[in-house]
Amino acid sequence: MKPKKFYAVFAGRQTGLFFTWPDCEAQVKGYQGARYKSFPTRVEAETALSMNLATSQTELFLLDSQVNSRPRPGLTAKNTQNKPDGSVPYILDSLSVDASCLGNPGDVEYRGVHTETKEVLFAVGPLAYGTNNIGEFLAIVDGLQYLQAQGLTIPIYSDSATGMSWVKKKRVQTQLARRPGNQEIFQRIDEALAWLQENTYTNPILKWDTVHWGEIPADYGRKSR
Numbered sequence: 001m002k003p004k005k006f007y008a009v010f011a012g013r014q015t016g017l018f019f020t021w022p023d024c025e026a027q028v029k030g031y032q033g034a035r036y037k038s039f040p041t042r043v044e045a046e047t048a049l050s051m052n053l054a055t056s057q058t059e060l061f062l063l064d065s066q067v068n069s070r071p072r073p074g075l076t077a078k079n080t081q082n083k084p085d086g087s088v089p090y091i092l093d094s095l096s097v098d099a100s101c102l103g104n105p106g107d108v109e110y111r112g113v114h115t116e117t118k119e120v121l122f123a124v125g126p127l128a129y130g131t132n133n134i135g136e137f138l139a140i141v142d143g144l145q146y147l148q149a150q151g152l153t154i155p156i157y158s159d160s161a162t163g164m165s166w167v168k169k170k171r172v173q174t175q176l177a178r179r180p181g182n183q184e185i186f187q188r189i190d191e192a193l194a195w196l197q198e199n200t201y202t203n204p205i206l207k208w209d210t211v212h213w214g215e216i217p218a219d220y221g222r223k224s225r
Contacts, residue, residue: 006045010035017045048204090213092116094206096157097143098218099135105176108132108185110139112146113218115157122146129182134174134189136163139218141192144201152203159208159216167205170196 007018012027012034021038028034039045092115099110109125122142125135140163143156158164166172170193178186208216215221 005038005040006042007036007038008045008049010037010049012036015049017042017049090115090157090209091155091206094155094157095121095143095147096208096216096218097136097139098159098216098220099132099139099163100220100222101130101132101135102126102222105129105131105182108135109220110135110142111218111220112139112143112156115217118217124188127182127185127188129176129179130185131174131176133160133162133166134172134176134185136160137166137172138185138188138192140164140167140205141195144199144203145195147203148199148201155204155206157206157208157216159210159219161207164205164207167196 005021007021007024009015009018009024009027012031014027018024018027024036024038028036037048039048094115095112096115097110097112099108101108107126107128108130109123109127111123112121113119114121124138124142127135136158137160140156140158140160144167147154147156172189172193176182210216
């Protein structure tokens with residue numbers, strides 16, 4: 001007997017939780033822009049729905065048709081950080097990424113940390129003559145590669161709408177020109193874009209809600225100059 005699945009429909013004729021594939025299929029088949037995903041438990045499906053629908057700032061990217069992912073410990077009620085102000089909770093078991101650029105352009109650093117423990121899982125830089133947006137983009141892609149290597153399907157948080165957009169489009173829209181001093185950062189951009197073209201991932205890329213949650217855990221504690 002196949003294990004039971006729970007279907008979360010984020011965009012379809014009707015949205016919400018469905019308990020059978022035929023019921024889910026009726027909402028999304030032939031519907032332009034349909035977004036849905038199956039989960040092994042009802043709690044995971046309901047948590048994903050509440051996070052995706054409660055605020056326009058929470059974006060779930062790559063909710064592909066019939067993605068059969070392993071159980072995701074990050075999407076459980078006990079692993080969300082409930083907020084007293086009523087804002088959407090964030091997932092504790094997740095990866096948070098951020099970048100810092102000292103100058104514009106300037107030296108760029110970026111890193112990924114575990115959202116709950118604040119443990120630094122990877123860090124890169126400084127890379128000469130880059131921009132903060134480039135650093136944010138590279139942080140997300142490096143995060144996806146790190147999680148894939150670890151076999152983890154937990155979400156990634158970023159506070160950069162631009163970086164998230166570049167990852168989604170698989171295109172870096174920067175006006176920064178290549179020059180002798182920034183070969184390394186452009187080499188990383190080229191490698192990141194090639195990786196996005198050649199690989200798929202199931203990790204949701206979520207927008208960090210700085211207004212309600214404060215600075216993202218990967219924040220360097222300094223602002224770009």
